[in-house]
Amino acid sequence: MRYLFFIAAVLAAGFLISSPYKLQLLTFIGINTLLALGLNMLMGYAGQISLGHAAFYGLGAYTSGILTAHYHWSPWLGLAAAVVLAVAAAFFIALPLLQLSGFYLGMGTLGFGMIMFVVFRQMSLTGGDSGLVGIPGLSIGPLSLDSPRNYLFFVWAVAIISIFLCERLINSRIGRALRAIHDSERAASSMGIDTGKLKVHIFVLSAMLAAVAGFLYAHLVSFISPSSFDFLVSVRMVTMVVIGGMASVWGSLLGAAVLTILPESLTVFSEYEMIVYGLVLIVIMILLPQGLFRGVLDIYERAGSKPGNASSRCQG
Amino acid sequence: MLSLRNFECRYGSVRAVKGINLEVASGELVALVGANGAGKSTLLQALCGFVPDWSGEISFEGSPLRCPINPSEIVKKGISLVPEGRALFPPLSVMENLELGAYVRYRRRDHRNIAEDLEFVLELFPILRQRTKQPAGTLSGGEQQMLAIARALMAKPALLLLDEPCTGLAPLLVLVILETLVQLRASGITILLVEQNARAALGICDRGYVIENGSIALEGSASALLADANVQHAYLGKECRL
Numbered sequence: 001m002r003y004l005f006f007i008a009a010v011l012a013a014g015f016l017i018s019s020p021y022k023l024q025l026l027t028f029i030g031i032n033t034l035l036a037l038g039l040n041m042l043m044g045y046a047g048q049i050s051l052g053h054a055a056f057y058g059l060g061a062y063t064s065g066i067l068t069a070h071y072h073w074s075p076w077l078g079l080a081a082a083v084v085l086a087v088a089a090a091f092f093i094a095l096p097l098l099q100l101s102g103f104y105l106g107m108g109t110l111g112f113g114m115i116m117f118v119v120f121r122q123m124s125l126t127g128g129d130s131g132l133v134g135i136p137g138l139s140i141g142p143l144s145l146d147s148p149r150n151y152l153f154f155v156w157a158v159a160i161i162s163i164f165l166c167e168r169l170i171n172s173r174i175g176r177a178l179r180a181i182h183d184s185e186r187a188a189s190s191m192g193i194d195t196g197k198l199k200v201h202i203f204v205l206s207a208m209l210a211a212v213a214g215f216l217y218a219h220l221v222s223f224i225s226p227s228s229f230d231f232l233v234s235v236r237m238v239t240m241v242v243i244g245g246m247a248s249v250w251g252s253l254l255g256a257a258v259l260t261i262l263p264e265s266l267t268v269f270s271e272y273e274m275i276v277y278g279l280v281l282i283v284i285m286i287l288l289p290q291g292l293f294r295g296v297l298d299i300y301e302r303a304g305s306k307p308g309n310a311s312s313r314c315q316g
Numbered sequence: 317m318l319s320l321r322n323f324e325c326r327y328g329s330v331r332a333v334k335g336i337n338l339e340v341a342s343g344e345l346v347a348l349v350g351a352n353g354a355g356k357s358t359l360l361q362a363l364c365g366f367v368p369d370w371s372g373e374i375s376f377e378g379s380p381l382r383c384p385i386n387p388s389e390i391v392k393k394g395i396s397l398v399p400e401g402r403a404l405f406p407p408l409s410v411m412e413n414l415e416l417g418a419y420v421r422y423r424r425r426d427h428r429n430i431a432e433d434l435e436f437v438l439e440l441f442p443i444l445r446q447r448t449k450q451p452a453g454t455l456s457g458g459e460q461q462m463l464a465i466a467r468a469l470m471a472k473p474a475l476l477l478l479d480e481p482c483t484g485l486a487p488l489l490v491l492v493i494l495e496t497l498v499q500l501r502a503s504g505i506t507i508l509l510v511e512q513n514a515r516a517a518l519g520i521c522d523r524g525y526v527i528e529n530g531s532i533a534l535e536g537s538a539s540a541l542l543a544d545a546n547v548q549h550a551y552l553g554k555e556c557r558l
Binding site for chain 2: 173176177179180183184186187188189190191192193194195
């Protein structure tokens, strides 16, 4: 039901909005939703922080970008290569990194993000600081996705399918196991959960989603440069998760929307833009510490239970 | 079923358990009693893979356990621990905690039996049935202990290890927990109970071991231990003679 409503909303937005700028903004929200969703699986559910996820985003974008722009591969093969490479990188990096926890894991992933940023800047294949140009657009058979509207629908189709699959995963025994790990790794392992393996798996999954987002981004903008995948991008992904709501699949969507729209709508403040941006984020966190999704739901429920049926919230 | 030979555990240079021999036969309810710091919990922790530095021989159902023990493998072998302090997952609901207890069995697609066992533990602790949707952290102490035992049972263990299940509970609840253990033994589960409350533990057990400074000081049938003058003096106090 929620999905039908959601699909209808995307279709309505796609057909009613004609401004290419707004369509592209909505497309970016879709791409960022994928980023936030993947990170939320890792952070919100499994409780493992990553401050270097932009590396996988960049890996996805550059892999497909290089293969299509330099070697004229089909973008779909580029996507496959991007996913394979990101999965392999995530797997090898996760084995040593996920032995760490808390701040140390944060530092470790931060380091990985920095290394990948330097790789993007220094390699000749990536075009270095001046970036990689000439990344082709996408098409499915005869249907070109070049128009902003078609690309919007495509990105959101990927996002909705991803949300659906993640939600399925969360409501399965794996999802329970992830939340158990979040709570106490030791107690989780005495339930028979192979915590090390599961953490690696979820890290790989979240890297894969970031790589898909990178692919979508690269073929949308056709030009990528290292600054799109630097440390601040990793931090912004973490912020999306926290603002939207930890351990909330739909919160990822809200967090992505806020962090995409907010900077754009604040340009009226010109040089004070970043100050206002920071203030808005602080206010949201103070008023809705559970994140937007849970916070807004709570307000809604409180408003609903006020007239007459206040008892509905006071059970046992 | 479980046998330890010359079993030793270390924390760095400290020998917490020094050369223990211990047997638990199938269907038995065995108590391991001793004062704080005697090494009781360390022994259970080591069995469950949480103390990596141990030596000696452990065999469970005829096959040896090798060092290091992987905690998640132990459950699959049929050993479940009810840890000290319960170690529930407080934000997760009672039902989710129980489902996590059966984690290894979902993989074997054991769904129908899982449902039966869920029914069994909810019969055992009817109070939990009213609380299935409640976060585990909101339960009272006694209910949490019941949930911890129920969760361990959901793995359908052959051997149930309990680490101080009666600590911090009201006397009436201690009775409930102990009666439950007797009931479980009757249903065929082998139990190794670690307790400081020697009187309560020995009162329901077949055999007991008294552990002191990491070694077994006394062993024998529970009734013999309860009657032993040294045990009475050290663990049971004056009240016993009333």
